Amino acid sequence: MFHQTLARTLFRAAVIAAFFAGYPCLNSTAIAAGGAPLPAREKRVPPANAAASVDFPAMVERYGPAVVNITAHAAEQQTLGPTPDAIDSDDPFFAFFKRAAPQSQESQGSPPRAMSGTGSGFIVSPDGLILTTAHVVDRSDEVTVRLTDRREFKAQVLVVDAQSDVAVLQIDATKLPTVKLGDSSRVRVGEQTLTIGSPDSFQNTVTAGIVSATSRTLPDGSNFPFFQTDVAVNLDNSGGPLFNRAGEVVGIDVQIYADAERYRSLTFAIPINLANKVLAQLQTRRNVSGGSLGMEVQDVGPGLAVALGLPRPAGALVNSVEPGTPAAASGLKPGDVIVQIGDKTIDRSAELVEDAADLQTGTKITLKLIRNRKPMTISVMAGASGETPGARQNEDGAADRLGLIIHPLSEDERRASGLAVGLMVDGVSGPAASAGIQPGDIILSLNDTLVESQEQVATLEAKAGKVIAVLIQRHNARSFVSVKLR
Template identity: 40%
Template sequence: MTAMSPVAVSFQPAKTVLRLSTMALCLATLLFLSLSAKAQSLPDFTELVEDNSAAVVNISTVSEPDPRGARGAPFSQREFEQLPEFFQHFFGGPQSPYGGGSARPRRSMGSGFIVSEDGYVLTNNHVVEGADEIMVRLSDRRELQAKLVGTDPRSDMAVLKIEDDEPLPVVKIGDSSELEPGEWVLAIGSPFGFDYTVTAGIVSAVGRSLPSENYVPFIQTDVAINPGNSGGPLFNLDGEVVGINSQIYTRSGGFMGVSFAIPIDDAMNVFRQLRDEGEVSRGWLGVLIQEVNRDLAESFGLSRPRGALIAEVMPGSPAEEAGLQSGDIVLSYEGEPIQLSADLPPRVGRTPVGEEATMTILRGGEEKTLKVEIGRLPADEGAGATSAEPSQPSAGPLGMSVEPLPEEVAEKLDVPGGVLVTQVGRGPAFEAGIRPNDVITELNRKPITDMNSFREAVNSLPSDKAVSVRIIREGRATYLVMKP
């Protein structure tokens, strides 16, 4: 019996190794299955592309020769200027079949999509701007001449109309308000003239406001968009159009991972107005607004930065009639919170003209509710004292010199009073951004009408907190933050 013991003991490690090998195999199998499941969870776009490509169209335009001698290119002038030098020579050089010298017609190329069976097509305004002839080519090689129904340069949209004896394919319209960052999206278009190119990515952000247009809450994506994609559709995974590819941010002329699309909800609103009325009307409040940063939030008594600060109320505007004032901070519009100043213009713009809207504002540290009847946005949206006896410029603790506001300047600016900044040295005023020739009309929420009111406001400034300063510079009002 004792001879068996060493043999029995010698088999134990072998069993342990076998168990460990079995466990490792199981873990490897689970890891493989997990990776396979993840791979299978990635979207397959083939069916989506097959079902929707037919309703995407290629748009080409021809314009009369530019008398200034600009060379032709298969893109709009704005897109052509964004192209790298190589592509400029390829598409627009003297030897290019696409374009040439000033004696040849200018050509442009872009994308679009059919939204109704009777032949309405949506695209970008800059694709067809200035065109004398517009041709639409379908995926089955049909080429149809298009009629321009209407354009809306403010949203960079255009509506075309085509007719044919054969049925026309149509896209499905989605709901862009349901989009969330991280969702997969897909674009179909003609970048650099390569028809029906498919690119995919995700939604990077929603509600983006661009300097070129404050009334469109753009969808930002990382979908590869290049010149020629303009006007093409942006699809969600359900095969529904949720946007119109419109702009790219680029330093090279090509794709850099930042693309912008017009939300389809806004686009369809523009489409219906152009189709039915021939023009687009947007809601108008009549205020100049600015962002509320941390320092401004502190000076106005907000616990955190939020809302849209009204820097100026335009004379005769709906805002003035409703009682809005400079220095008011809009916290909500029609029950929807305003987190950024860029949130307000699109919501006002979508409000029907003549409809009454409810706003919550912060004034003097207290929240108030106002109702305003929304007006119509003008085609050219634009803006818009009692001087005391002359005195010596006042150089105070703020590091700036001011003098009475000349009467003719007050009349030109249409302000009841203020002081004119003449010199700015190192100090709180300079750090706040105040510069010579600025007109100060408010300091620490106190109106500045003359030199006396300015001195009183300066003498009562707190030394332990930031204060707001309202200035007018080149006819535009804005709020700055000063730390005495």
């Protein structure tokens, strides 16, 4: 009897021990011993955050040095900030507040505002490429970048993209700390985020929160691609990185002040995937410009296809041709649309970049293009050189019928822009304003024709159809803009 009781006690102890130890043979042992089969254990799934806890302090220590302070200066005032400035009616954030969150009667007349003139940014390449928001640096004449190690640099504004609110800066430095870019398409509502800013004290400021909402469709059917967070509004964080729990940047922080009863202020984030597209377009221009051909190109959108008389929006549109390069020697001109290189059809500018990068010095390649609505073929010799013909001096100009107030470039403006000819935009209204042209832009051509005076602009506008293609230079970057005429 004693042995039987002891055996049962030992067996029960073994079962309990096996249960806690997780022996896979537990059920078979119990059955073999003559007992009833035990119910199968439910598989334990560790919570999502069990593998590794979020170490925000370590994240700040590692990536904080890559966050910079940005101050933009304008000619008419010392800085453009630090108070929020009203955003334009064509700004995507204005559309959100107008259609998704209408203002109250008491606050009518006070449009949403965004931080401009001062904010943060973050370094994405060791050689000084920096991302921030367009609001922070737009309309600036000089931009200063301060690092957490107290170094200061004058930055070159490479890109200001109003639709994505992304700006790209370049400083002259090497071996800089960088952040790690993530995938914003994987951002989920409710996940934890952290943002780092850089005020003027050369130290980081940090706020944390969750993703409140991702991209959405507005009542009019338009897409609002930005996602919303509940991180605390912090003036110097606008333009800084928004990190996920893995320490990857998934967005660029944007502070919007609505001045409405319903939404006093909100924090949004520009999806990093949008910024990556802007970086890719910049790299496209750099590759072609610095590669074996010597020109800048861009994609052809639907509006430009109509303005240029193309059968469909495809090809690589030439923005500029560098003197002394193979492109210049071949006779390529701004406004040409390259539709084929060799035997390969070109649908996007990136395809031309890839093929041009593979060309060896001395290689002769045929380009098929469309110029002034007519197809033509030219040959380019990689590594060849040539000089572009000089341009005539500008004449005085005034207001043109596109809604532009312009004047020929002065000597100082030619020296600063590196251009021999062009028309400086002093003011915009009507079609030009709707198309996104801004004061400070330089008008280079209309419908593939270089312009040097207001008289030329008026003549070309009179001959144009409903849409005209305008080549502009902004912050040393060129792009075509399609303007719908009255």
